[in-house]
Amino acid sequence: MAVLNNYSVAVLGGGYAGITAAAELAAAGVKVSVFEAGKVLGGRARKVWLEGKSLDNGQHLVIGAYTELLCMMAKVGVDSKAVFLRRPMELVVEPGFRLACPSVPAPLHLALGLLFAQGLSWSERFALVRTVRAAQAAKWKLAQDVTVSCWLKDQRQPDGLISRFWQPLTVAALNTPLECASAQVLLNVLRDSLGGVRAASDLLLPRLDFSALYPDTAAQFIEQKGGQIYRSRRIRRVEKTQQGWQLNGEPEVFDAVICALPPHGLSALHVSEPDVLPVQLNSWTYQPIVTVYLQYDPAVKLAKPMLGLSDSLAQWVFDRGFTHQTDGLMAVVISAEGQHQAFTQDELAEAVVLELHQRLGLPMDISWQRVITEKRATFACIPGLERPANQTSEVGFWLAGDYTAGLAGKGDYPATLEGAVRSGMAAAQGVLEELDQ
Template sequence: MKRVAILGGGYAGMAAAVELADAGLRVAVLEAGKVLGGRARKVPLDGRALDNGQHLVIGGYRDLLAMMQRVGVDPDTAYLRTPLDLAVQPDFHLRCPAWPAPWHLAAGLARVKGLSWGERWALTRAVLGAQRARWVLPTDCSVAAWLHLERQPTRLIDCFWRPLTVAALNTPLELASAQVLFNVLRDSLGGARDASDLLFPKVDFSALFPEAAAAYVERHGGSIWLGQTVKQLARTGERWRVNDDATAFDGVVCALPPHRLGMALHRDLAEELGVDVAALESWDYQPIVTLYLEYHRAALPQPMVGLSGGLVQWVFDHGHTHDVPNRIAVVLSARGAHSELPREVLERAVAIELDRAFGWGQPDWCRLIAEKRATFACVPGLSRPANATRAPTLWLAGDYTVGDYPATLEGAVQSGRKAARGIIVALQT
């Protein structure tokens, strides 16, 4: 039985591992961390199973949902699913009814609350215009530049386009790729009725898929190695060796984060494979900061509510999803004014904004989790590497590889599956 090493136990690596295990290959996953999930993982803290972010999933993420089912995780149990419902304080509210497409979108736009007639028409005109263009721009540009061309009012940008863009692409609106935003809108608003549904995880990110995938791989004869930092990858003839281990592998899926590829692919090997490690390390990477707060009493009318005009972007209520009443998660995506504040100052500022918006007072408990390089900056014209390298038995996997989506769980799973299929073909020839 041929052996394949998976370097990295995030969503891309575990998706590749499942695909390879199903093909009858013996898989070994090497993950540097103590838990699986990579940049979407469980973070045990103060006796609580928290996450290093709040990754919202949409119904159009078919590959992720299918892969979860494949390893025995029922999406209907793991997620709270709601029709598209975007509420942004103080008064914006876009909700699509459970009608057949495209009438659900038309009804949502017609009924949107908190906008003047002029702002409502501007939003409808921009969305329907993009839909008529089949969600393709003649030339990619920043979202800010596209909004200027579409004559979108400032207030509409602040209450809808800005929070939507930063949530979808984790990149400031002034830098974010309009075409990639179009790709997300195409597969959500422009897709089937349920494609725009919002899916809120009810379990931690590691349990959502990676841990079940690990159990699946082990049942198929594979192995999972935690706490294994990949420091060197070497080619010996037609086979591969990881670190100083004597085990030889017939194939490798490198599912490390892009800024860490240089740990495994030293300069000569990277040049041989045609992988520009220096370019990937020079990319701009964007952070995600999550603050968890617990109150004596705190609740939202729905699982997620946005705030505009301050530091806070999106607020999640774990009473709706995790059966933990009075626990709130606040997400600050991408680089912004909050990035320059000391931790204690940021925590106080967020608590004040929440109190002003919802009247919750001061929290009884607060913790901050920062993922400094959560995603690559999704900018126009970014040249993303292919999964394939010049070596047919070594493939790259990760949400950063070439594809339609920004750095998402769906993009990671799609990339992992593609890399695995490439390895399978190479080992069969």
């Protein structure tokens, strides 16, 4: 086996994919240098400081099925019991819908959860059970991928069930409207969560901001292993020479490069071997995520840490008093494209405050508001999307990101933290195998 500590690898991007790849390489003895263009780590799941408040640029839910994320967090020294509020799966969507999986062994937990779902008529309840059971029997595989809306129509799902269960679930999981979202990818998520072991469906609500949750600790792990973390360092040019790979024309030479930039950011990167950048990304479309932060009186509290709303602008409301010791601070999530894009920030915040007042009984008075928009938060997760592999046509140049297909070419996850971590691990594994040859 090669002496890996004789090798150096550059990782472009300090998001969840890049920091995972770097941590895996550092653990194997490779000298790693991470180049992050921003001031903080985390990429599209990072800490944002606004007017003295520590916030996130978006809300991301972790579930027990995110095994690789949890594994990497443990590897770099994160105590998941301390950083998450972990609860058995409970989806509460107003008005009146509740699906909870009890703490009993699988698959009984799912059967009981579906059978006793509240807020549905018996016909809606049996329609839900029938469709999930059919998906299980088919091993969560479709003969041909279609949109979620087409699949639900084929499954004869009632409109009320769609608005209270399938709509909020799909948009939360895939960040893509039902009319164009991939039904197969949705089934992949259900396979690993509701269709997995009981603990796989647990909801893990972060107690820390998304930079502190994992990337910051991973960065410390990398530095302890002799690696370097460079913040506010944007890489614009990558060139392959006889000695190796060079960045921005600087003299340092690397044996390999893992490009963990977001897919829409690759067009701004000049690589001397242009064929390594996937051309199919040029035709991709992207979906936004908007988070509306509202500061109420500290005495204001939701009944649950997370509540959903059907047929409304606001989709999910997170009470950060439960998790972040910021009483009265609500984070309202609006995923994917929609009518909210026509609003100004002030108009959107005002509309959301009114909705929360009418639907949840929250007061109209707030002391502070802020709207954070990630315009290209995720790729549009559409049926049959051709996703690039981690490995490129050039030895020593690899891709990492939630948009890739992975070493096995499956690419069966949407743009999630778990998808990013899996891709980072796959890229690191590929580089290690190349260096060992």
